[in-house]
Amino acid sequence: MKLATLGPAGTFSEVAAGLFQPEQNHDIQLLDNLVSCLASVGRECDAAVVPIENLTEGFVSPVVDYLVQRPLRIQAEIRIPVGFQCLSNSTKPTQIWAQFVAAGQCNSYLHKLGLPIIHTASNAASLQALLAAEEASAAIVPHHISCPETLQILSNNIADNPRNETRFVVLSAASEEPEYRKDEHWKSSLLLIDDNDHPGLLVDSLQVFAKQQINLTSIVSRPAGSQFGDYHFFIDFDGHRSEPGVASALEELAAMNNIHWLGSYPAAEIGKQ
Numbered sequence: 001m002k003l004a005t006l007g008p009a010g011t012f013s014e015v016a017a018g019l020f021q022p023e024q025n026h027d028i029q030l031l032d033n034l035v036s037c038l039a040s041v042g043r044e045c046d047a048a049v050v051p052i053e054n055l056t057e058g059f060v061s062p063v064v065d066y067l068v069q070r071p072l073r074i075q076a077e078i079r080i081p082v083g084f085q086c087l088s089n090s091t092k093p094t095q096i097w098a099q100f101v102a103a104g105q106c107n108s109y110l111h112k113l114g115l116p117i118i119h120t121a122s123n124a125a126s127l128q129a130l131l132a133a134e135e136a137s138a139a140i141v142p143h144h145i146s147c148p149e150t151l152q153i154l155s156n157n158i159a160d161n162p163r164n165e166t167r168f169v170v171l172s173a174a175s176e177e178p179e180y181r182k183d184e185h186w187k188s189s190l191l192l193i194d195d196n197d198h199p200g201l202l203v204d205s206l207q208v209f210a211k212q213q214i215n216l217t218s219i220v221s222r223p224a225g226s227q228f229g230d231y232h233f234f235i236d237f238d239g240h241r242s243e244p245g246v247a248s249a250l251e252e253l254a255a256m257n258n259i260h261w262l263g264s265y266p267a268a269e270i271g272k273q
């Protein structure tokens with residue numbers, strides 16, 4: 001299978017992609033940005049492995065927003081620990097490269113450093129920019145990358161949260177879902193599309209889950225972009241769609257709202273698929 005993920009080599013996304021069905025030796029394609037990874041699904045690639053949520057920074061908005069436009073199917077989730085170091089080509093850098101999500105996970109370090117931040121599309125791109133730099137510069141780089149000889153480590157363990165972790169999803173265009181095994185812990189995800197705003201839209205929908213004793217694991221709103229006050233909701237919950245409580249909840253929800261079904265998949269443990 002051809003798996004698209006965020007490159008260049010060295011990203012956390014590449015680490016996560018390597019943990020998906022490692023015995024099957026998938027062909028991992030490293031692309032320049034998250035939207036290219038998502039857009040390649042069902043075209044040049046069979047699936048994409050993309051970050052969806054970070055323990056401290058929350059949801060990765062370009063991924064959630066893409067799913068509103070094109071509801072791909074979640075086949076699996078992968079959780080990995082995420083740590084950072086600051087590398088530099090000088091003891092007195094004047095600027096720092098940081099990936100846009102990573103910067104939000106190293107806020108207090110960046111604040112103390114007080115340097116102008118140049119955002120990049122990936123952590124490996126930050127390192128590449130530093131390696132090519134002529135001016136005194138620094139970059140936030142994943143902890144698993146060894147410091148190249150021409151650089152020095154300015155600081156280690158710079159993430160705000162020492163237990164920092166990111167959750168990735170494997171997305172495909174296929175409608176099949178992983179085979180249901182009763183004794184596993186399953187999760188499911190859907191998008192509630194706000195195209196019929198009315199009082200009680202959210203509370204009525206949440207009550208459907210409560211009535212069936214379904215535990216929600218996350219709920220995040222994204223602006224619909226039409227007018228202030230219109231939001232889509234990305235909802236994760238425990239359970240598989242073939243379980244009777246989940247099946248009735250989905251039926252009831254679909255009768256009330258426009259739902260994009262995103263799939264049922266085994267809940268991940270950290271560092272394993």
Ligand SMILES: O=C(O)C(=O)C[C@]1(C(=O)O)C=C[C@@H](O)C=C1
Nearest residue numbers: 011012013051101102122123166
């Ligand atoms: O740049 C990388 O290394 C990535 O894989 C992307 C990404 C993300 O966008 O969330 C993945 C994990 C970390 O949360 C920081 C960056």
